[in-house]
Amino acid sequence: MTKENRRDWLIKGGLVIDPPSGTMEVRDVLVERGRISGIAPQISKEGVSIIDARGMWVVPGLIDIHVHFRDPGYEYKETIETGLKAAASGGFTQVCCMPNTSPVNDTGAITLYMREKAKKVKGPLLYPVGAITKGQKGETLAEIGDMVENGAVAISDDGHPVMNSETMRRAMEYASHFGIPVMDHCEDKNLSADGLIHEGLVSTALGFKGIPSASEEVMVARDICLARLTGTRVHLQHLSSKGSVELVRWAKNMGLPVTCEVTPHHLTLTHHAVETYDTNTKVNPPLRTEEDRQALIEGLTEGVVDCVASDHAPHSLKEKDVEYDLAAFGISGVETALGIVLRLVQEGKLSPLRAIEAMSTSPARIVGLDGGGLGVGQPAHITIIDPEKTWEVKPEEMLSKGKNTPFAGWKLKGKAIITMVNGEVVWEAR
Amino acid sequence: MLKGRDLIALADLSKEEILYILDTAESMKEVLTRDIKKVPTLRGKTVVNLFFEPSTRTRTSFEMAGKRLSADVINFSPATSSLVKGETLKDTAKNIEAMGVDAAVVRHKASGACRYLSKVLSAPVINAGDGIHEHPTQGLLDLFTIREKKGGIEGLRVAIAGDIYHSRVARSDIHGLVKLGAQVMVAGPPTMIPPEIESMGVCVVPSVDEILGEVDVVIMLRIQMERQTSPLFPSMREYSRYFGLSMEKIKDGMAKDLLLMHPGPVNWGVELSPEMAYYSNNLILNQVTNGVAVRMAVLYAVIAG
Numbered sequence: 022m023t024k025e026n027r028r029d030w031l032i033k034g035g036l037v038i039d040p041p042s043g044t045m046e047v048r049d050v051l052v053e054r055g056r057i058s059g060i061a062p063q064i065s066k067e068g069v070s071i072i073d074a075r076g077m078w079v080v081p082g083l084i085d086i087h088v089h090f091r092d093p094g095y096e097y098k099e100t101i102e103t104g105l106k107a108a109a110s111g112g113f114t115q116v117c118c119m120p121n122t123s124p125v126n127d128t129g130a131i132t133l134y135m136r137e138k139a140k141k142v143k144g145p146l147l148y149p150v151g152a153i154t155k156g157q158k159g160e161t162l163a164e165i166g167d168m169v170e171n172g173a174v175a176i177s178d179d180g181h182p183v184m185n186s187e188t189m190r191r192a193m194e195y196a197s198h199f200g201i202p203v204m205d206h207c208e209d210k211n212l213s214a215d216g217l218i219h220e221g222l223v224s225t226a227l228g229f230k231g232i233p234s235a236s237e238e239v240m241v242a243r244d245i246c247l248a249r250l251t252g253t254r255v256h257l258q259h260l261s262s263k264g265s266v267e268l269v270r271w272a273k274n275m276g277l278p279v280t281c282e283v284t285p286h287h288l289t290l291t292h293h294a295v296e297t298y299d300t301n302t303k304v305n306p307p308l309r310t311e312e313d314r315q316a317l318i319e320g321l322t323e324g325v326v327d328c329v330a331s332d333h334a335p336h337s338l339k340e341k342d343v344e345y346d347l348a349a350f351g352i353s354g355v356e357t358a359l360g361i362v363l364r365l366v367q368e369g370k371l372s373p374l375r376a377i378e379a380m381s382t383s384p385a386r387i388v389g390l391d392g393g394g395l396g397v398g399q400p401a402h403i404t405i406i407d408p409e410k411t412w413e414v415k416p417e418e419m420l421s422k423g424k425n426t427p428f429a430g431w432k433l434k435g436k437a438i439i440t441m442v443n444g445e446v447v448w449e450a451r
Numbered sequence: 452m453l454k455g456r457d458l459i460a461l462a463d464l465s466k467e468e469i470l471y472i473l474d475t476a477e478s479m480k481e482v483l484t485r486d487i488k489k490v491p492t493l494r495g496k497t498v499v500n501l502f503f504e505p506s507t508r509t510r511t512s513f514e515m516a517g518k519r520l521s522a523d524v525i526n527f528s529p530a531t532s533s534l535v536k537g538e539t540l541k542d543t544a545k546n547i548e549a550m551g552v553d554a555a556v557v558r559h560k561a562s563g564a565c566r567y568l569s570k571v572l573s574a575p576v577i578n579a580g581d582g583i584h585e586h587p588t589q590g591l592l593d594l595f596t597i598r599e600k601k602g603g604i605e606g607l608r609v610a611i612a613g614d615i616y617h618s619r620v621a622r623s624d625i626h627g628l629v630k631l632g633a634q635v636m637v638a639g640p641p642t643m644i645p646p647e648i649e650s651m652g653v654c655v656v657p658s659v660d661e662i663l664g665e666v667d668v669v670i671m672l673r674i675q676m677e678r679q680t681s682p683l684f685p686s687m688r689e690y691s692r693y694f695g696l697s698m699e700k701i702k703d704g705m706a707k708d709l710l711l712m713h714p715g716p717v718n719w720g721v722e723l724s725p726e727m728a729y730y731s732n733n734l735i736l737n738q739v740t741n742g743v744a745v746r747m748a749v750l751y752a753v754i755a756g
């Protein structure tokens with residue numbers, strides 16, 4: 022259907038789902054020199070390659086603002102190249118990678134390394150998220166300006182949240198000068214210490230130290246208070262509990278500059294998944310209760326939850342084929358994210374427009390990226406989805422080095438078949 | 452009934468399977484009363500004790516149980532093993548299995564470690580205590596001891612008091628007792644009551660003192676200082692006063708029937724005041740004796756059936 026390295030396309034007959042304009046109609050989309058040059062019911066154009074998209078969804082390129090590509094430092098788990106290839110196959114055109122590499126991305130040189138390495142890969146655009154503090158140690162501020170100058174779009178100490186509220190306050194104030202949001206993995210490390218799974222009836226029965234929902238919620242509340250104090254935009258990462266959603270709802274009603282994300286796995290699984298002792302269910306924040314899961318879905322539906330992000334956290338067997346308490350936290354999620362979200366669409370929980378908004382339009386807005394819509398003149402970041410394609414999650418076939426998925430064997434419906442970045446097809450299903 | 456199976460948790464066993472082990476243990480106990488306390492049942496079989504965590508009672512008890520049945524019992528001790536060279540649990544266990552064992556008795560500080568090994572090893576794995584999850588043979592010997600004294604479990608009222616949160620014994624006791632029809636109450640400081648413990652079929656009472664007159668058995672648990680990572684009570688002195696058991700709390704009329712049990716080792720002066728050692732219905736040493744019979748029954752059941 023397609024040829025490599027072409028940037029002129031006529032995508033014909035697909036169902037265009039474009040959240041910014043509210044469009045959900047069959048349209049032709051013309052791409053010229055890497056940009057969208059026309060959207061209309063019927064477009065004819067000589068000399069461009071045709072993509073027959075009848076029966077397909079044509080949507081603004083998906084954006085995942087929470088991935089871990091492990092590069093530099095843990096290349097045995099993932100590299101920027103394998104991570105980008107996996108993301109492309111999952112339909113993503115832009116990704117934001119977290120700073121917990123080795124060395125930590127806390128200075129412009131590391132940020133630049135990531136950007137330069139990504140440029141050599143035919144795949145999604147990569148935007149680093151820098152650390153808030155040097156070495157993610159929570160003590161002194163990282164060189165935020167230097168990282169922004171080299172391409173960082175946000176800061177976060179993801180996984181090692183800044184516990185000292187004074188440090189967090191100053192980081193927020195300082196970051197506001199550079200116009201970037203501060204992202205936070207909300208976890209009170211004292212409350213969650215040694216915890217393995219959600220604190221509740223499953224942790225009690227299995228004898229695992231629990232991670233109470235309150236360990237997330239107290240930090241969500243703190244960050245909301247600091248957003249009010251500093252006026253800085255705060256983005257709360259991978260919320261997992263009902264209480265967190267309620268706090269964000271309150272913050273949004275107050276008009277505070279707070280946004281948040283949820284992951285596909287928290288939208289789908291509960292702590293009962295841990296009863297299999299499958300270490301691929303070990304993730305932080307932990308899988309919580311059905312009540313929490315329903316609250317996350319409801320929050321996503323009504324917009325209290327802004328977006329979906331995968332928290333793609335690839336690990337090797339060395340970290341996962343061990344006792345549950347020794348296993349690393351994390352799920353390799355960039356290849357299953359779309360299929361899992363579409364499951365919610367099929368269940369009637371999310372409209373197609375809202376689903377695409379949560380996976381493209383909202384994440385673009387949160388970190389200030391181009392894209393997230395199919396407007397004429399915009400860069401041609403486009404994902405073409407076959408909504409009827411059924412497929413089985415097979416870890417051995419995943420492109421990510423991390424095969425750590427709790428969805429192995431799941432049958433999903435809907436898959437990206439073409440991922441286009443700046444008009445270039447970076448991934449195409451066979 | 453259980454041949455070739457793992458014994459990881461009483462949560463996994465049916466009432467019938469539990470009763471089968473208890474009944475088998477009765478014949479085993481008879482063996483222990485003989486002049487020559489040994490039968491050839493497991494001759495030529497090898498049992499390995501993989502104890503990754505310190506133990507006196509359980510390891511000795513399993514060793515003795517294996518020897519009474521004529522099995523070869525090998526003891527593995529982590530301090531002198533390749534674990535100190537960084538070998539993983541999986542590799543250690545698979546290497547020992549490769550030498551040819553018929554059952555592995557495993558104790559580990561991590562909850563779920565025995566379940567993990569049971570997936571890795573083809574020989575049956577018997578859980579001798581995994582973290583704060585379960586200690587099924589302790590649960591079985593507690594059931595055996597109660598049944599021996601009371602004639603049955605159904606309808607009994609049993610209190611388990613103390614550090615429920617960190618107790619694998621409590622979890623196994625609860626599953627066993629509930630499956631055999633006892634009514635179980637747990638008590639202790641709120642910092643030591645795990646969340647939603649009611650989902651295991653028990654009720655939570657604020658203090659064991661209040662229900663001493665209503666229960667048939669009280670199982671006092673050891674305060675496990677080695678597992679506490681944050682302060683759960685202010686001092687031993689205060690704990691013993693509000694949550695420990697002493698003779699003065701056992702009122703007239705209770706002592707005749709109220710059975711006292713404890714999985715050991717006892718912190719005398721903390722959960723039990725020292726004079727409780729001389730309490731007439733103190734079954735702590737009966738538990739130890741019965742432990743050998745119950746573990747003989749378990750080894751027999753999973754190796755020979």
